[in-house]
Amino acid sequence: MKLSIILPVYNVEKYIVKCLESIYFQDVSTNDYEVIIIDDGTKDKSMELIKEFSKKYNNIIVHHQENKGLANARNKGIGLAKGDYIYFLDSDDYIKGGVLSTIMSTIDLYDLDVLTFNSKSINYSDILDSLEITQNKNFNVNVETGVEYISGRSYKNEVWWYVVKKSFLEDLNISFSEGTYVEDGIFTANVLLNAKRIAHIPLDMHRYVQRPQSIMSKKTPRHYHKMAVDMVNVAITFKPLLDSLEPTSEMQVKAYNRLKVRQESYVFFGLLRMLSSNIRLKEVKLILNEVRKAKAYPLTVFAGHEYSGATYKALSFVFSKKKLFCLVFRIANPVLRKRAS
Structure with a gap:
C-alpha cells in the first residue's frame, strides 16, 4: 500500500460525495492506496452517503467514534494507516483529477x-473544476532538507499541502495536538523542521472549499476566545523549535527568522x-506575560x-x-462595552 488518505468526517453531507468522487477520479489502481474515513460522531447523513458510495470500492476503511475533534480523528487515522505515505484531506475539500500517479x-x-x-x-x-485533468507534469524536482525548505519560502501551515512518510512521523513521534483549533501549526512546523528529504512540485493538487459554516469562520x-488562546x-x-535551530549559517538564519x-x-x-x-482583561495580561517568557512578545519581526x-x-x-494594547482592548472589546452600558 503506497498511500493512505485520511478523511475525518463531521457533518459534511453536502460535500462528502464530491470529495470522494475526486479521490477516485484518479490515474492509479485502487490497490495502491486506501481511504481511511474517521466518523467523528457525525450527526447528519454523511455516513449514509459514505456507506452507499463505499459499495463501489474495496479500499475504503471506516472507523466510528464519538466526537473527539479533528486532531484526534487525524491521529486515529495515522494509527490505522497501512500506506507508506499519508495524506490528510478535509472532507469538505477535493483533490484534482489525475494527480495521484x-x-x-x-x-x-x-x-x-x-x-x-x-x-x-x-x-x-466551482467543484466540477476538480474533475478536469489539465496537468503539466514536466517539472524539475529539487530535494532539500526541511531547514533549507523553510529558509527559502513562506511555508503553509495547513496539512493538506503535504504528503508525509508514515515511518517519518512514527520515528519522530509527531502527532496532532488535540483539543485545539489550530492543530496544524505545530504539527507542520515539526514535520518540516525535521525532514531530511523534502521536495516541492508545481502540481495543481488540492482544492480548498470556502464555506461560511466552517470552524474557522465562526464569529x-x-x-474568538478559544481561537485566541489556542493561537x-x-x-x-x-x-x-526555535531553540533547536543553531543560526550559524545564512540558511539557518533565514529559517530561524521565518519561524520567528x-x-x-x-x-x-x-x-x-x-x-x-x-476574554477578561485579567487573562489577557497573564497571556501577555506568558508569551513574553516564550520570547514571542513584544512583536519584533512580525511586520516584515x-x-x-x-x-x-x-x-x-x-x-x-x-x-496600549490593554487600553485598546478596553475600548474595542464588545463584552466590556456591553457590561459598561
Missing part, C-alpha cells in the same frame, strides 16, 4: 520524507481575536516581508505595547 511516482523516485504541491481556494459552485465572542499556545510551543515570524504571527492574530472575544502592509505595521506597534 504523479504524487506516488515522485515520492518513490526521490525517497522523500515530505512532498509539497499547489492548492487553490474555490467556492462550492462568536466565545469562539497563543501555539506561539509558546514554538520556543523549543510565524511564531509572532500566532501572537498577533491571537491578540486580534481577543478584541472581539469574551510576509506581513508588510501599513495596517500590519500600525497594529503590530500597538499590540507590542502592553499598556
Whole structure:
C-alpha cells in the first residue's frame, strides 16, 4: 500500500460525495492506496452517503467514534494507516483529477520524507473544476532538507499541502495536538523542521472549499476566545523549535527568522481575536506575560516581508505595547462595552 488518505468526517453531507468522487477520479489502481474515513460522531447523513458510495470500492476503511475533534480523528487515522505515505484531506475539500500517479511516482523516485504541491481556494459552485485533468507534469524536482525548505519560502501551515512518510512521523513521534483549533501549526512546523528529504512540485493538487459554516469562520465572542488562546499556545510551543535551530549559517538564519515570524504571527492574530472575544482583561495580561517568557512578545519581526502592509505595521506597534494594547482592548472589546452600558 503506497498511500493512505485520511478523511475525518463531521457533518459534511453536502460535500462528502464530491470529495470522494475526486479521490477516485484518479490515474492509479485502487490497490495502491486506501481511504481511511474517521466518523467523528457525525450527526447528519454523511455516513449514509459514505456507506452507499463505499459499495463501489474495496479500499475504503471506516472507523466510528464519538466526537473527539479533528486532531484526534487525524491521529486515529495515522494509527490505522497501512500506506507508506499519508495524506490528510478535509472532507469538505477535493483533490484534482489525475494527480495521484504523479504524487506516488515522485515520492518513490526521490525517497522523500515530505512532498509539497499547489492548492487553490474555490467556492462550492466551482467543484466540477476538480474533475478536469489539465496537468503539466514536466517539472524539475529539487530535494532539500526541511531547514533549507523553510529558509527559502513562506511555508503553509495547513496539512493538506503535504504528503508525509508514515515511518517519518512514527520515528519522530509527531502527532496532532488535540483539543485545539489550530492543530496544524505545530504539527507542520515539526514535520518540516525535521525532514531530511523534502521536495516541492508545481502540481495543481488540492482544492480548498470556502464555506461560511466552517470552524474557522465562526464569529462568536466565545469562539474568538478559544481561537485566541489556542493561537497563543501555539506561539509558546514554538520556543523549543526555535531553540533547536543553531543560526550559524545564512540558511539557518533565514529559517530561524521565518519561524520567528510565524511564531509572532500566532501572537498577533491571537491578540486580534481577543478584541472581539469574551476574554477578561485579567487573562489577557497573564497571556501577555506568558508569551513574553516564550520570547514571542513584544512583536519584533512580525511586520516584515510576509506581513508588510501599513495596517500590519500600525497594529503590530500597538499590540507590542502592553499598556496600549490593554487600553485598546478596553475600548474595542464588545463584552466590556456591553457590561459598561
